[in-house]
Amino acid sequence: MKSLTEEDWDIEIKPGNNLLDLKLKDVWHYRDLLLLLVKRDFVSFYKQTILGPLWFFIQPLFTTIIFTFIFGNLAGISTDGLPQPLFYMAGITTWNYFAECLNKTSTVFKDNANLFGKVYFPRLIMPLSIVASNLVRFGVQMLLFLLMMLFYTSKDAHFIPNWYILLFPLLVVLMAGLGLGLGMIISAMTTKYRDLAFLVTFGVQLLMYATTVIYPLSTVLDKYPGYAWIIEYNPMTPIIETFRYGFLGKGSLSWQSLGYCASITFFIMITGLIVFNKVEKTFVDTV
Secondary structure, eight states: OOOOOGGGOSOOOOOOOOTTOOOHHHHHHTHHHHHHHHHHHHHHHHTTOSSGGGHHHHHHHHHHHHHIIIIIIISOOOOTTSOHHHHHHHHHHHHHHHHHHHHHHTTHHHHTHHHHTTOOSOTTHHHHHHHHHHHHHHHHHHHHHHHHHHHHHHTTOSOOOOGGGGGHHHHHHHHHHHHHHHHHHHHHHHTTOTHHHHHHHHHHHHHGGGTTSSSOHHHHHHHOTTTHHHHHTSTHHHHHHHHHHHHHSOSOOOHHHHHHHHHHHHHHHHHHHHHHHHHTTTGGGTO
16 A cells, blocks of 8 residues: 655645744635635625615615714704715715724624634635625625715815825725724634623714714814814724825825824725734634
């Protein structure tokens, strides 16, 4: 009987101690699995719903209507001269993508414990599939935002898109990186501390009010200068403000703030990858 050698094996599973060995080549090798997981998330979430993918439109549309009524009409918060629904839709669209990436990635170990314990594949595939599947939803909501822009253009609303709209791909990468990095860090922590899952859901909702989703940065700087630093140091604030500035011509664009946001995102991503890589080796014993 022929004895097996190393060349006879397609894959070799062995323990690794290097935290910086992220196995990105394995992730690329399993790219077909990534596409299947994205398709699974999209189909399973809406399979037994009446309206199906229309919920992609309904959720941001109803949120925009509520924000317009409460913050725009009742509270009278400034929207920098922009039509109120358009202002809020811009903030909601960007925030939703970040929040969904963070919320779903933060429970990836707990939600997939049974699967992780039975079959091998690069664990990083799971959080990446979440970011990719949410990108589909983000694209649909962006379509709704663009349709709203066309509607207000026909109404002679005062907003002018500019060349900074070309920064849009960078903003998407920053949003995905923030959500993915923070989600992986929190997911690693929830393997031991389950309460964090509840804290994240509640905390993300509160964190939205520390960004410029429902008010412009200029209003905070003008009326509440003592608290403005909280908003300015939130890495999502430069993303939302740049998004509005590029698409609507109102808001604030600061290369320094964008650089700060990119640096924070890079640090969080690297930290998240290292922590995720460390915990994936032993999480089955603690989940």
